[in-house]
Amino acid sequence: MKKLALSDEILLQVDKPARYIGNEVNMIVKDPKKVDIRFAMCFPDVYEIGMSHLGIQILYDMFNRREDTYCERVYSPWLDLDKIMREKDIPLFAIESQEPIKNFDFLGITLQYEMCYTNILQILDLSKIPLIATERGEDDPIVIGGGPCSYNPEPIANFFDMFYIGEGETQYDELLDIYKENKKNGGSRKEFLEKAAHLSCIYVPQFYDVTYNEDGTIKEMIKNNENARDKVRKDIVLDMNEVYYPTKPLVPFIKATQDRVVLEVMRGCSRGCRFCQAGQVYRPVREKSLEKLKDTARKMIESTGHEEISLSSLSTSDYSQLKGIVNFLIDEFKEKNINISLPSLRIDSFALDIMSKVQDVKKSSLTFAPEAGTQRMRNVINKGLTKEDILNGSRLAFKAGWNKVKLYFMLGLPGETTDDIEGIMELCEEIAEEYYATVPKEERIGKCQITASTSFFVPKPFTAFQWSPMNTIPEFLDKAKIVNDKMKSMLNRKSLKYNWHEADVSVLEGLFARGDRKLSKTLLSAYKKGCLYDSWSESFDFEKWKEAIEETNVDLDFYISRQRSEDEIFPWDFIDAGITKEFLLREYHNSQAQKVTPNCMTRCSGCGANSFGGGICYENKN
Template identity: 70%
Template sequence: MNKLALSDEILLSIEKPARYIGNEVNSVRKDLSEIDVRFAMCFPDVYEIGMSHLGIQILYDMFNRREDVWCERVYSPWVDLDRIMRERNIPLFALESQDPIKEFDFLGITIQYEMCYTNILQILELSQVPIFAKDRSESDPIVIGGGPCTYNPEPLAEFFDLFYIGEGETVYFELLDAYKENKKNGGSRRDFLEKAAHIPGIYVPSFYDVEYDADGMIVKFAPNNANAPEKIKKEIVMDITDTYYPKKPVVPFIKATQDRVVLEIQRGCIRGCRFCQAGMVYRPTRERNLEMLKEYAYDMLKNTGHEEISLSSLSSSDYSQLEKLVSFLIDEFRSKGVNISLPSLRIDAFSLDVMSKVQDVKRSSLTFAPEAGSQRLRDVINKGLTEENILEGAGQAFEGGWNRVKLYFMLGLPTETQEDMEGIAVLSDKIARRYYEIPKEQRNGKVQITASTSFFVPKPFTPFQWSRMNTREEFLGKARIVNAAMKEQLNRKSLKYNWHEADLTVLEGVLARGDRRVGAVIYDAYRRGSLYDSWSEFFDNRKWMAAFEATGVSIDFYNTRERSLDEILPWDFIDTGVTKEFLKQEWQKAVGESVTPNCRMSCSGCGAAIFGGGVCFEN
């Protein structure tokens, strides 16, 4: 049993003390006398969210397979414990050993979402590690960032020693070996950073300088250290069958957001939606072997006691062995009371047939993501989905017994018109009408259509990275147009409409496409008390607006201007495999309302195949 860092008095005074005590099933304990490298793996959100993150489970398992490395976990303390730790000067600690994070060799932070940036500063401050990398001493942990937001790490550049760009299974061990060698030879922190800069996929922000012109544009981004390369190439695992994956994932003590076994069936996506960063940066598409997935399903269920298994990917319908895998899972596990979850399915006859086998049709709702209300705008974003596809899929679902449908759209997409916005309501009504076209005796009560709109944020490494973004007022005006159109539809009593938080979206836009100057805003907002910004009950836009004003950073500079195609972008030094020329072509095709076929239909020449070794996938 580990000695707890928190007293019984504190544990009894806070919400969900099980977040902080460790000792969960399958957590790893090691003898410190046999360890050379201690690595604290952090997800900068509350325990229940962080425990649901597959990437950390993979790296935790991978690191702990090495006898000389002990990887432990740490999450953001909830606001009640945050207050107590500050009042009593209690340093943030790892769950497994309960030792202070400041005693570790590495603090690795997964950066999943822009709105967790202030939580990253909370982690550093509560760990008693200097927030700015330049202020850290030889005894402080090396702070390394990974995850999707590292595809534009610049807003966080001053807070991190290193960033790992790409998939973690490739060169992390090389990095740890370089650290061990440097430590053995008595090398300094800077010596290690210089060694790390030679490792593919590793970005050391302090080894690069940025110059701006009078208008605030980047005129030069270049290394200031001979060890640093001009381009950082994304790390990628081409064979995702013969690689690391946990057979014994850690089982949380309390209910997590994703409280189930997760089988990642493939990486990448063939679809090429122009708004989707994941669909671009995780290219090429790679599938896991069916037999490997069967084996892991058995072992993970046995080793965790979970009663649900979820198939994870960006587009599960495109996994070539899906039918065989689902049939196997049903045959083997349904009789044992194991539920099967299938997110990210396209609504077609095959997917509906699969879903009808694995879930209770009468209790569940179907999810469609048309993204845009008109066919014109769906062509602009390259959604690859026609109105006929949508209505046909809805009809088949209704005939199969479903009567509740959730629709997801975006507002503020490039070239959007009022007709496109009103089209969200029109399409929702057409789906409701489709329900009433089936014979009355086949219907399952009244139909319920819930349409939700998020506000579009242009992301790096997408064809829309040059696009202007709407203002808060424009977003809310568009939501009002959709809301009014909903009330005019024939089946309005069956329609419900929700929209996203506009203030949060504006801020996400700045953080997504910002440069190093945005770091000052993040720091100022944190100092004003911003924390858990992705949680609506804690997000305070006034603090952020005050931070922009105090630092003199312009929201409009990052959000509302359209960038020229020859502008130097803050993330241009990263090579994801998808070429900038391809993204430019896709941006121009979007403006021309032209569709690009998906990767399985024909190769679009994005560059990912060559980058990954010549093959995207086998037909």
């Protein structure tokens, strides 16, 4: 049996020691001495969240199919263990072998959320890897980032050797082959980076210099190495039936955030919501066949023992074989009492009919995401959802026996007015009225409960709103107060509830979402002041962040609340995400005109995604 990196004495001092000991069901074990490449796959948050991430499960299994590679996992130690590791000088270790991360060839970090950035520095620091990429030596791991935040890697570029832009199943094998060959030939770290930079989806930050205009905007990004590419192009899987997918996923010993089998039905989204980065950068839509999904579902349930299976995609309702896969899952697993989770569904008669058949569904509420309170604002953001859609869905749900509805909105959207803000509670009031008009008094199970939650809008790269200003903290809080006051004036206020997100966290998210390389100093300063787990309210400390922002001379208004000019060079313009800047600018103008752009399944709007030659967008179908 392997020797644990932490003693029993230490494990007894920390919360949830099972986070650190490994040996889960389906964990892969190899002899490190018999492989050429050791890859530590990192999710920079606690184990329970990292274990719920599908991308890591896919790459972990895919890498370990290679006989020459051993992929292991590492997560951020929670605050209690972080303190002990620093006091006792214990290096961060991989779960599988319990060996120090510094001994690995690669440290791959998934970038899911900007508020995990200080945790990235924690991972490097505890691993005793120099934080700045250019200060690393030949014996240090290659630090590579990927995931949604890599579509603007500049605020963290100084801490990474490279970024992989796009879906990992396509060029990672070639990247590992290049590394193995370079290592065999005695090549240097720099020589590997130069060879890797020839791959279309690899970005090596140290091969580029950035110059700035007097007003602080970017003047130019200049290559300082002949091996660097003019444009780094995202890479994607085109045939979802041929792509590798794990049928023996890892099963944790402690409850993860999503403790279930995840069945990915498709990638991409055709709806074109103007605020949604994922809906743009994951285009075009690519589906898996019904037969492929049936086979995968059977194998995953058998290999894990999970009692729940969830369909995964950005918009599950748009999967063309949805009825077939849901009916199959119900029929196939009804005797095993497998619960079926159906996120991202539009609430219509089909969805409600299906949900009424799956177990435990009436214990929870139904969820809508109108995003905006008025039709005018929903047209601005191209939500593609009318008030009648929402009310009709609620009416059907109430008739079917539900009496709880959750609604998600955003505050601070471009062009928002007081009427739009108050419209959030007016819509909630109308839904409550639908309940009392639809359900006879003798059939009601108490009052209905309508819960509205608002997040604060953050403009993201590669969206139509990347030119838009973001609200300040006082503006956000003033708007939340308007919603709260409006709720108190509603006739059915006892049936209404309102929650809102933290404004200071949203502002920091916006800072790093659209920031440039100059912010690396701010991030490093905040980390040295003790900022960690910034997405967790119990550890978030905005005062320390304000100190770091002031000390590094960052003008928050320049990054947050400034209107971008249409010809401005963005920090992420060197990335070809398959969506053209011309299309996004056209959508920005359409938003200002409250003009709706059709679903790409019905008409091509020329976003550029068909250049990949695959998927099922309208132009590729015709």
